[in-house]
Amino acid sequence: MEIKITQQAAKRMQRGYPLLQKEDLLDRIKENEWLDFIDKQGNLVAKGYLGVQNNGVGWSLTTENRPLNHAFFVDLFFQAKEKRRAYYQDEQTNAFRLVNGAGDHLGGMTVDKYGDFVVVSWYNQTLYNKQEEIISAFKEVFPEIKGIYEKLRFQTDQLQSRLLWGICAPEPLYIKENNLTYAVYLNEGLMTGIFLDQREVRGLFATGLAKNKSVLNMFSYTGAFSVAAAAGGAKSTTSVDLAKRSLKKTQEQFAINQIDIEQQTVHVMETFAYFKYAKKKNLAFDCIILDPPSFARNKKKVFRVAKDYGELIEDSVAILNNQGIIMASSNAANVSSKKFQSMIETALQNKKVAYKLIKKFHLPSDFAVDPAFPTGDYLKVYFYQIEKS
Structure with missing residues (x-):
């Protein structure tokens, strides 16, 4: 089956860009079709399919004229x-x-x-x-x-x-990662217990980035960052996540790595509520890990990276020790690296602190990114050292 696409879409596809939007299609065809994408002159541009998902309506799989078998x-x-x-x-x-x-x-x-x-x-x-x-x-x-x-x-x-x-x-x-062990569950809903795209970043903690430091891990999920930091010599870790399962899951990760649970704290608590709690208790940390979902909702608040990340940074600065490190991470594909860095640095400027970008990460090479489709490189991780006057 064939479908005509716009000249602009044809040019993008010929350069290797694979994703189609509704406005790229000149013919009306139902979803669930495997197709030849052709230009206005009837020339084959690519072969692929229409299938609606959150970022488009279809994909080109090859510009070669071969069966998709x-x-x-x-x-x-x-x-x-x-x-x-x-x-x-x-x-x-x-x-x-x-x-x-x-x-x-x-x-x-x-x-x-x-x-x-x-x-x-x-x-x-x-x-x-x-x-x-x-x-x-x-x-x-x-x-x-x-x-x-x-x-x-x-x-x-x-x-x-x-x-x-x-x-x-x-x-x-x-499973093994950076010589540490993590427990995963392959049939518990859509999640498995670990996000593999952060492996290199966890490796940095496992090799001593937070050695002798107190670490706060926000949106901690099953505590993988906390385990890596503790294994790398962190003085203490505090893991905070709203989900009740996070307590048992995080304790399990520490136990299988034979890490002393006495120096590790786990709070089942909403992130912004924990910031208030920490200020009230005069708690401060040498390293704060911020790795939120791109969108989260609870009874009191809706969190969106594109709108609310600056607030996370400002609240972190308030409980960060002088010369402390903030790890700011986002997997929001709709926020560019440039915009994300600008959001972080604007928030730091609002807090009137000196800062230095000391490390940054994108996706590891197993999360292959096609140069023709750079938006596929969704992960952004920035480490800032903060000097408080």
């Missing part, structure tokens, strides 16, 4: 595996991303490896409809995988998470 997906997965050869040889880490959507020319899907198991995330119905063919190709290229779980990250009446093929993973499943 089993052999195509085998080639694609083989190239993805070759890209990550170094990760397979790393004896200190066995959890990383195998396929990163558009970064591996398969927009709408990611695959994460956790030891001998993988989690496949589907972001639209169209790609999911081709699941059998895609998974068959995946198994051919990755025969070492013992079990495949899937997560449906689009609106559907089906189960959001299930074992798709193979044997069940242990619960918890223990």
Whole structure:
């Protein structure tokens, strides 16, 4: 089936940009179609599909004139595996991303490896409809995988998470990262217990960034940053998260790494409420980790990175020791690196403190980013050292 696209969209696709918006289409075609995208003259521009997800209505998968069949997906997965050869040889880490959507020319899907198991995330119905063919190709290229779980990250009446093929993973499943151990649960809803895109940043803590320092980890989830900081010699860690599960999950992570729980504190508390609590108790920290979700809601407040991150920075400065470090992180794809840095530095200027950017991170190389699709590099992590007069 063919669909005509605008000349602007055709030029973008020819340069390798894979994502389509509604306004790029000149024909009306229902979702869930695998298509040849053609220009106004009827020339083939790319092959791909229409499938609505939060950032567009479809993806180009190749500009070559070849069928999108089993052999195509085998080639694609083989190239993805070759890209990550170094990760397979790393004896200190066995959890990383195998396929990163558009970064591996398969927009709408990611695959994460956790030891001998993988989690496949589907972001639209169209790609999911081709699941059998895609998974068959995946198994051919990755025969070492013992079990495949899937997560449906689009609106559907089906189960959001299930074992798709193979044997069940242990619960918890223990993975290695930077020579530390983390407990993950591959079939507990859409989350697994760790965000693999922050591996390099956790590695910085594990190798002593916060040695002999007091660390506050906000939006701590299961405490992975706290574990890395403690393993790297932090004097103490405090983990804060609103979810009740965070207490047990964080304690579990410390226990399996044989880290003394006596020097670690976990609060089940809303972030901004904790800032008020810390000020009231005259608590101060040498290092504050800020890694919020791009959007969060509770009974009292809605948090959006694009609107509210500056408030997080200002509240952190108030309980930061002199020469302390703030790690400011965001995974909001709608906030550019430039805008994010500006938000942080504007907030620091509002607090009238001197600051120095000492380190920054983007996505690690297993989270491959196509140079033609730079918005795929969503992660921004900035470390600032703050001097309070």
